[in-house]
Each structure stands twice: as C-alpha cells, then as structure tokens.
Amino acid sequence: MRSNLKWVLILLAVSLAAQGLTAVLPPYIAQLFILASINAVLAVSLNLVNGLSGQFSLGQAGFMAVGAYTAASVNVFLLSSLRGNPAGDQIALVISLIVAAVASGFVGYLVGLPTLRLRGDYLAIVTLGFGEIIRVVILNIQAVGGARGFTNIPNSTSAFLVVFILALCVLLTHRFVMASQGRALLAIRENEIAAEAMGVNTTSYKVGAFVVSSAVAGVAGGLFAHYLSYINPSSFDFMKSVEIVIMVVLGGMGSVSGAILAAFILTFLPEALRPLQDFTHVDLRMVIYSLLLIVMMLMRPQGIFGRRELWQIFSGSKTSKSAK
Amino acid sequence: MESFLQLLLNGTALGSIYALIALGYTMVYGILRLINFAHGDIVMVGAYAGLFTALAIGAPAHPTFGNFCVVLIAAMAASALLGLAIERFAYRPLRNVPRLNLLITAVGVSLLLENLGQVCFGATPRVFPEIMPSMTLIQYGQIAVTNQQVTVFVTSLFLMIVLEWIVLKTKLGRAMRAVSFSHEIASLVGIPTDKIVAFTFAVGSALAAAAGILICISYPRVDPLMGVMMGLKAFVAAVLGGIGSIRGAVVGGLLMGIAEAMVVGYGSSTYRDALAFAILILILLFKPAGLFGKYQPEKV
Numbered sequence: 001m002r003s004n005l006k007w008v009l010i011l012l013a014v015s016l017a018a019q020g021l022t023a024v025l026p027p028y029i030a031q032l033f034i035l036a037s038i039n040a041v042l043a044v045s046l047n048l049v050n051g052l053s054g055q056f057s058l059g060q061a062g063f064m065a066v067g068a069y070t071a072a073s074v075n076v077f078l079l080s081s082l083r084g085n086p087a088g089d090q091i092a093l094v095i096s097l098i099v100a101a102v103a104s105g106f107v108g109y110l111v112g113l114p115t116l117r118l119r120g121d122y123l124a125i126v127t128l129g130f131g132e133i134i135r136v137v138i139l140n141i142q143a144v145g146g147a148r149g150f151t152n153i154p155n156s157t158s159a160f161l162v163v164f165i166l167a168l169c170v171l172l173t174h175r176f177v178m179a180s181q182g183r184a185l186l187a188i189r190e191n192e193i194a195a196e197a198m199g200v201n202t203t204s205y206k207v208g209a210f211v212v213s214s215a216v217a218g219v220a221g222g223l224f225a226h227y228l229s230y231i232n233p234s235s236f237d238f239m240k241s242v243e244i245v246i247m248v249v250l251g252g253m254g255s256v257s258g259a260i261l262a263a264f265i266l267t268f269l270p271e272a273l274r275p276l277q278d279f280t281h282v283d284l285r286m287v288i289y290s291l292l293l294i295v296m297m298l299m300r301p302q303g304i305f306g307r308r309e310l311w312q313i314f315s316g317s318k319t320s321k322s323a324k
Numbered sequence: 325m326e327s328f329l330q331l332l333l334n335g336t337a338l339g340s341i342y343a344l345i346a347l348g349y350t351m352v353y354g355i356l357r358l359i360n361f362a363h364g365d366i367v368m369v370g371a372y373a374g375l376f377t378a379l380a381i382g383a384p385a386h387p388t389f390g391n392f393c394v395v396l397i398a399a400m401a402a403s404a405l406l407g408l409a410i411e412r413f414a415y416r417p418l419r420n421v422p423r424l425n426l427l428i429t430a431v432g433v434s435l436l437l438e439n440l441g442q443v444c445f446g447a448t449p450r451v452f453p454e455i456m457p458s459m460t461l462i463q464y465g466q467i468a469v470t471n472q473q474v475t476v477f478v479t480s481l482f483l484m485i486v487l488e489w490i491v492l493k494t495k496l497g498r499a500m501r502a503v504s505f506s507h508e509i510a511s512l513v514g515i516p517t518d519k520i521v522a523f524t525f526a527v528g529s530a531l532a533a534a535a536g537i538l539i540c541i542s543y544p545r546v547d548p549l550m551g552v553m554m555g556l557k558a559f560v561a562a563v564l565g566g567i568g569s570i571r572g573a574v575v576g577g578l579l580m581g582i583a584e585a586m587v588v589g590y591g592s593s594t595y596r597d598a599l600a601f602a603i604l605i606l607i608l609l610f611k612p613a614g615l616f617g618k619y620q621p622e623k624v
Binding site (some may be wrong): 114129242245253286287 | 359361417418423424425429431432434436439443559560563597598600604608609612
C-alpha cells in the first residue's frame, strides 16, 4: 500500500511537471510534445503485442480510430450536459476515454480471437485488413462526418492527462512484466511450443495482451481527438499503423523506454526534415521510414535499446531482468 | 442468367490474375515460411516495366499480339531481377534470425517499393497504352467475350502449366520441393539451397509481373499503390487454397475472382475490398489449413 502511494505521487509529479513544461515551451514545441506523448502511448500499447508477446500487429491505427471516434461521439452526443466548466469538461473527457477503451478493447477481441488462435503471421494480414475496413466503415457513417471528418470535439486534452496516462501505461507495463502473467507472455515470445508445454494457455494470453493493447490504443485515439478537436478517417490510415510499428522496432522490441524515445524522435524528426522536403518536393518521410525498417532489421534487429530499459542502461546492467 | 454467365466470365478472368499472384505467395511461403509482403508491389513494378517497354518499342501506335509478348517478357525479366535483388539483399542475410524480423523486413521492402514508386514514377495514375487490338470475339445476346479476357485466361493458364511442369517434372523443381520440405536435409544431399530459394523468388516475381501486365490489359491504368490491394487479395486466395499448395493457389485465385465479380454484380462495389477480409477471417475460423492445405502439427 505504501509503495502504491509512492507510485501515485510519482505519477502526479511527472504529469504536473509535463503540464508546467508545456506552459513554458513555445506553443509549437509544446504541441509537438503533446502529440509525441500521444504517439508514445500508442507505441507502448503496440509494444505489448509486438514487443512482449512476439506477435505482429499492423493495424494499431484502426484501434486508435475506434477509440477516437467513440470518445468523440460519447462526449459530443451524450455528455454535452456535463460540460461547461473546467471540472465538468475533464470528467466528460475521462468518461469518454473509458468508453473508448471498452469499445476498442471489444473490437480487439473480435479481431484477435480468430487470428491469435493460430500460429504464424496471419495477425499481420488480418490487422492490416481490419485497419483498412474500419476506415472505410467510418467514411460511410454520416453521423460522425464521414469523409468530411468529425468537427467541434471539445478541446479538453491537457498535457497533464496525456503524460499521466503515458506514465501509468509505463508503470503498469513494467509491473506486468514482473508478474506471472507478464512472464507467460515473454515465454510465448521466446518459444510458443515450450510455453504451451509448460502449461501456459497461449491463446488466452495472446488475446488478452491484444485486447489490452487495443484498449490503450483506443484511449490514445480519444486523447488525440480531444486534443486536435477535429479528426477525419485519413488520420488513421495504414501509414499511421506503420509509424507506430517503426516506433516499437526502432526503440527495441520489448523496451518500453525505447518505444517512448522512438516516438519522440519520430514525431520531431519530420518537422526537422521539413526544409529538405521543401527542397525535394516529394514526401520522403515514408521512404526514410521504410529504409529505416530494413536497415534496422539487417544491422541492429534489437533496436536502439534492445530489451533493456533506459534505467538499466544507466545502471550498467548487461541483461534485462525480463530476459533472464 | 445471362448476367450471371457474364459475371462468371469476368470473375474467371480476374481470378486467373489473382491465381498468378497467389502462386508467388504460395511458392515463397512454401520454401521460406515467409509471407512476402513485397509480392504485391512486384506486380506494380512489373506493370511499370511493361509500360516503359511498351512506350520504348512504340507499341501504342501498332497494337499487335507480338507487342504484347515483347512487353510481357520484358516485364517478367525485370521483375525476376528485382525479386532476385530483394532476396539477395533483404532476405538472405536474415536466414537464421527469428521469423518476426524477416516479416518486418518484408513489410519494409513493400513500403520501400511503394514509396520509391511514388517518388520515381509520380503518385498520379498513368494510362497503360493499348498494346493489343481490342475486339469482341463472341457476342451471344448480352454476353460478350473479348479477346482481352481470352488473352488473360490463356496466358495465365499457359504460365501455370509451365510452372506445374517445372515443379513436378524437372530437376530444379524436385530440388525446390526438397528445400521446401527441409532446408537442412536438402543441403545435406547436395542441393544448393540458396540458389534454389533465389530461383523460387525469380519465378514468383516473374509470375507477379505477368499478372501486372494482364491487369493492365483489362484495367488500363498503373499507379504506385496498385499492388497493395491486389497483393492482399491474392494472399487471401493463397490462404483460401491452402498456403504452400500450388493447386490450392490456382483454385483459391479463381474462387476469389468469381466471388468478387458476383459481389460487384449483385451487391455493391463498395464491399469488394471488404470481401477479401471477410473470406480470410472465415477461413481462419473454420479451416485454417485452407481447401488443399494439409494440417501440419508442429514438431519440437
């Protein structure tokens, strides 16, 4: 209980610090900081599937879209009476985020159950297809704006909330890896047959990880919608999914701090490359991303951090506790 | 009834194109246990190679059957080289790493081809010139059979027979089957596995390029992202037939094409892309090994 209180205080302190930081930073940088943090939440969520359980999902943007549209619809259509004052706005946002988490988690269950029963690479294809289908479905729902996009979403996401959720995800993932359920996932990643032989119910763990990952991606989508106060289906296309995969691969599959670092790099890098883009007049971003993927896999498949975490590198420990 | 027959005809032509692409997926999967994500984009590269060949030999001015053959062979050669290069530089260094890394590399190669395509060829679709004269061969009531449909069907049938002959009757084909059974045992009996894998990629890519040209004959436009959807549907066709099985790929491709033509004809064309994934999820739920695939229990 005492240590839990300590963690809650740390979470609050980090989030308050982030809120203070965005207040003093130039607005443009502050905006990038918040978007990078939202991307980091996505990267941490995907890390659970791609990094920790060794599966390969290519449709995280689809779950983000489910979350974004659910949160926005709940807040705009159902909770308008709650809003009006700052406290009410925040309560409405938190309620919508919870609904978004449940909705995208449920969709994750529907997508994950048939595919994760099987070994192999089907998850990549099915999630890829799902990501496209969900976009087409949203395009055809006129109540949420269809191709015009969903406008007038309350602009209530704060740096405090984003960083709080990010830090919470990091803490929970860290704790999860230490717990027996986390160990079971790592066992599945290392060798599925051996894990099964040791009595791990591989399907239920894989589906569980996938559902949690989708739910967190949905929360990130809700934060995204309430930060920009405008979303449209093309924000959640295949490119977005690939971006999230690259964050996880670049940071080191299985490394939470690596994923966060990569999310920040990949959010700020395109802005830094903008002068180059003006010069060449083509969108070189995806060319760079894809080259990065191939080169990473050939030269340093373990990513920047491998399976280690930031604090393990500074403390000099050679192997991750989780890898033992 | 007449519209049903017409749809069946259109579906068969489309399906034979899917079958050609599915063959590449199935062969590479059979030999490396890898879903070659870049396969759909090789279709695109083949189509562009065909486009530039057609422009270079001045085919649009004199559409003849000979021109079609020249374009087809040039595209197949170009794509086979590309397939060899991809295998050599992206996949071969990763022969002994976890399969997840190989899969990520394949996604990377696919994205690279798509985006390099957009940078080099421009993102806007281009019109594929008419490389052979178009005419209606048979007109029976409402049903029309064009020579393009016949060409598509006959060409793919011919290529499939050639492939079947290579795989079943030649020494190379026997080596391919041996490598797909086990890399280690094959190399123990003296089969150069790396060369066989490279050959498989070359053949698969050449078939993909042929499919690219056949697509362009039926729907005359090329764009850098044309391979994505084609590749996905062909992959579903390969899974439907049972991935790893060559006959399965052909049957799966034809079924896929006919199903799509029926959905477009009787339902709505907005669902044509969703159909593939609906089929995929149904197979994964009820018959993961596919129609012709064997269920292989994993041995430790």
